[in-house]
Amino acid sequence: MSCLGNIIWFIFGGFIGGLAWLAAGLLWCLTIIGIPIGLQCFKLASLSFWPFGKEVIDTGGGFNFIINIIWLIFSGLPIALGHLVSGLILMITIIGIPFAKQSFKLAGLALMPFGKQVVNKY
Numbered sequence: 623m624s625c626l627g628n629i630i631w632f633i634f635g636g637f638i639g640g641l642a643w644l645a646a647g648l649l650w651c652l653t654i655i656g657i658p659i660g661l662q663c664f665k666l667a668s669l670s671f672w673p674f675g676k677e678v679i680d681t682g683g684g685f686n687f688i689i690n691i692i693w694l695i696f697s698g699l700p701i702a703l704g705h706l707v708s709g710l711i712l713m714i715t716i717i718g719i720p721f722a723k724q725s726f727k728l729a730g731l732a733l734m735p736f737g738k739q740v741v742n743k744y
Contacts, residue, residue, distance in 0.1 A: 658689075
């Protein structure tokens with residue numbers, strides 16, 4: 623079922639959300655200091671393209687808090703708002719509720735993505 627969910631998700635919002643993460647990652651990678659931030663964006667772009675069957679775990683850390691604040695100011699809010707709007711649109715139908723749930727998960731992740739790791743559920 624996760625394969626079917628990922629295909630439907632990709633068509634109805636995952637592609638655009640993943641492109642937003644890729645664009646943010648490319649912009650951060652333009653500077654040498656931003657490369658670690660860009661690499662995390664690429665990992666989360668993969669999650670945004672195919673979220674079903676994956677889980678996000680918190681790895682914590684004090685340094686991650688500082689990076690999350692910088693991320694939130696420069697890139698986090700637009701991506702989070704995009705996922706939030708996508709989730710609200712997907713909640714219009716009953717069938718869209720699981721997809722909206724994934725979109726809201728990505729919106730929360732867009733606010734504070736550092737100190738998180740994406741792992742497969744199965």
